[in-house]
Amino acid sequence: MTVNLTKGQAISLQKNDGGTLSAVRMGLGWQAAPRRGLFGSRTREIDLDASAVLFADKQPVDVVFFRHLVSDDGSVRHTGDNLVGGVGQGGDDEAILVDLQRVPVHIDQIVFTVNSFTGQTFQEVQNAFCRLVDETNGQELARYTLAGGGPYTAQIMAKVHRTGTGWTMTALGTAANGRTFQDLMPAILPHL
C-alpha cells in the first residue's frame, strides 16, 4: 500500500505491525520531456542529482551527494550519480539508502533535495517522482510526484525526522534554484 503524498503531508514510518523500519530507500526518477518539432529524437540529457543533508538541531552535520557518496558514519549511502535519467520507466534513477538504526543519535532530520546540475529547469523534466521504499522488503511507503514542473532548477523533496522513538516522513515539495545542495541551504532552513 503506497501513500500518495501531497505537499506538506506527513506520514509516520512506523510499520503496520508495530515494528520500526530499519532501512529505507529514497528513490528519485525522471525523464526528459520530449522535444517538439524537428529533430525530436535527439536525446536531451538532464542531470538531476539527489542529495541528503543530515541535520543535528538545525545545523548541517553531514551531506551525502554525488561527490560524497557515503556519510562518514555509513548510515546514509548514495548509489551513484546518474547523468541522464530515464533508466527505466518508473524505476529509480538515483537512490539514497538510509539505515535508520545506524543514523547517529544526534542527527534528528534528514532532508532530501533534487538539483538540476546541468541547469535545465523542471519544465524540461517529466514524470519526476520521489518515493520512499522499505528497503527490507521493497514495499513502497510513500510516493511524491512533482506535478507541474516550473521554471526552477531545484526542489526540496522531503524530510525524514525523528518523532519519539520512530521516524516520520514529511513531503516538502518546495521549489528553489541552485546547482547543488549548498545553494539550497537558505531554502531548507525554514523547513527544519
Add this chain to the structure above:
Amino acid sequence: MTAELVRGQNHPLPRTRLEVRVSAGKPIVAGATLSDDQGAVRGIDWVAHPGTPVLPGLEVSRQAAADHRLAFDLDALPQGVDRVTVLLALPQGTGGPARFGVLAAPFVAVTGLDGSEVASYTITGLDSESAVIALELYRRQDAWKVRAVGQGYAGGLAALLADQGLTEAAHLADSIHEAVVQGLARSVAPPPPRVPEADRTRQAAAPGATQGPLGPEPPRQEPTVAPQQASPYDAGAPDAGASLASGGPIDYTHPGRRSAAPPPTAAPAPPGAPVQPVAGDATGWSMEERLYNQVWGMFEDLARTVAAYRSAVDFADSRREQELDKILSDPRSRIGGQGDAARAAAEAKHDQLVNQARAALDRDLTQLIAEAEVVEPALPPAIARWDNPVWHSYRVPMEIPMAVRLGDLHLPESESLRVPMLVRLPLERGLWIDSGRSAVTGALVDADESRRLALDTAVAHAARLLAVYPPGEFSVHVIDASGSGAPALAPLVQSGVLAAAPAVGAAGVADALTRLTRRVDLVQMAVRAGAPDSLPPDLDTAEHLLIVNDFPHGFDDRAVTQLRYLADEGPAVGVHLMMVADREDAAAYGPLLDPLWRSLLRLTPVPDDHLADPWVGHAWTYEPPRVPPGSQVLQQVLTQVGQARHSWNR
C-alpha cells in the same frame, strides 16, 4: 553513432571484426548460416549452431540463452562466403514458449569488439513464428553491410533452414534442438538468488550488459582448451565462446573453484536479538576471499561507527558550549539560582546525548567483537595472528594467497577490538620499518634497542611473506652492511630461506644492488618489448624482497641512486624494498630521499597511530604482529619453508 534500423534497412559496417548481441528476455537459440553470392548455403558445415558453435570466422553460443554474443571476423570466413545470416529460434523440448509472440521483442545489435554499437534492430511484429532471421551481414562491392531482416517462420527452424536451400533442414533442426536440450541438462542449477544490495539496484542496464557465462560443460577453463577451429577471438575478446545467458539454469560458480564450500549463512536469530555472526559471512568466490572481504567490512564498520560516535560527542560538546555562552551573556541568569539551573540543564542535555551515543557505540562494538571472535580462528595462515593454532599445522602453500596480515589496527574507542591490517599480494609498495626514536614512544628504549626491535619486526614480516608464498615464488635478499643485524637475522639465515647470505660491507651492498637492478632492467625491457619469453634462463621470475638494515651505513652515492631506482621501478616488476631505517640517520641526504620514504608503507616496531583509513580518515593505532613470547612457531615455520625451498631447488 548507433543506427537504429527498421526492417529492410541496411547500414555499412566500419570493420570486419564484430559482435552481434542478442537479448530476448527468455532463453532462445542463436545461430548463423553462411551463403555464397547466389544465396545458397553449401551444406550443413556452413551452419553455425549450438551443436557446431565455431566456424572459421564466426562463433555462436553453445547454449540457449536470453542474451547472446556472437563473434564474427568477416575476413576469416571461408572462401566464397558473401552473406552471413543471423537467425534466432525458440528451443523445443525445454518447456519454454512455443512462439515469439509471447516474448518481448528480441533486440539485436551489431557492435565492435569494444562494445561500441554500430547498428541495432528490434524485431517487432512477431506472433506465431518460432524462428526468425534477424540480420544479414553481406558483402557488396568488397564492403560489408548489415541489413535488418526480421523474417519469421511459423514452421520453426526446419522451415527457416529449408528456405535457405538446405536439403537436410529438418534433420539439422532436430539436431540443433537436441544439442540445446543436452546443453540445458548439463548445466548446474542456479544458486538461490542473492539478496539485492544497494549497489545493484540498476542491473537492468544496456542490452549488451554482460551476464555470467553459462556453465554447460566447464566452458573454457584454460585458453588452451580452444575449440576445434580457430575462433576469431582467440587473441583479444573476453569470452566470446562462453557466451552470455540468463533465464536458463545458470551456474555462477567459477569453473576452477568448484570445490569451494558454500558461504555459511547466519543462523536465524530470535527476533529482536542481533544476528549471530559467522566467519566468512561476506561475498567472494572462495572462503579466503570471503574472509578477506569480511575483515574489510569489519574495518569499515568500525571506522564508521566510531565516526558516528565522535560526531555525536562533538555536537553535544559544541551545543553545550553555545548554551553556556548564552547563559553567561544573559543578565537574568546572574540573579538567584536561575543561571545554575540553566547550566545544570545544559550539562544534563549534553550527558544524555553522549550517553546515547556511547550506548550506540557499545552496541556496535559488541557486535563487531562477537564477529571478530568467530572470524579470527577461521583465518588462513597468511592473515592469521602468529598465536593462531593454524600456524602449528602450517604446510607450505601451493598458491599465492590474496592478502597478508601486516599487523593489527584499533582506535582509542575500541581498545578491546583489533582489526587485522591486510594488504593485497603481490605487494604494491615496499615497506619501511621505522627504527627511529621518534617512532618508539617512551624514553625507556634507547637507540640500539629500537633498532633491534625494528629488525625483529622486519624479520617477522619477511618470515610471514616467505611462508605464505609457494616455494620459489618469493625470494628475500638482505643487506646488512655493518653486520650489526646478525643476531636478529639468525632465524632467516639458519633456516636457509634467504636467496643469498646477507650482503656485508660496501662491496656486498654494491653487488646485491647491482644484481637486483639488472633484474629490474631485464624484466622491464622484456615487458615493454612484449617479449617476456626472451629473458635469460638464469633469471628467476619470483617476487623479490630486499631487506636493507642500517641504511645508509655502507651506501655510497652510487648505491643510494641504485636504491632509489629500485624503489621507483621495482614494484612494477615484483622487486620490493623493506627498509629498516631511521630517517634521521639519512638526514644528510636532505630532501633527495623524501620520495623514497614516501613511496614506502611505514610500519613501526611498537604501537603507533599513523595510519588512516580510506573512508573517514581516523588515525588508527598500528600494532606490529607479535610472535608469542617463548613460542618456536616462527622457527618451525621457517624450517619448513627452508626444506621446501631446498627440495624445490633440486
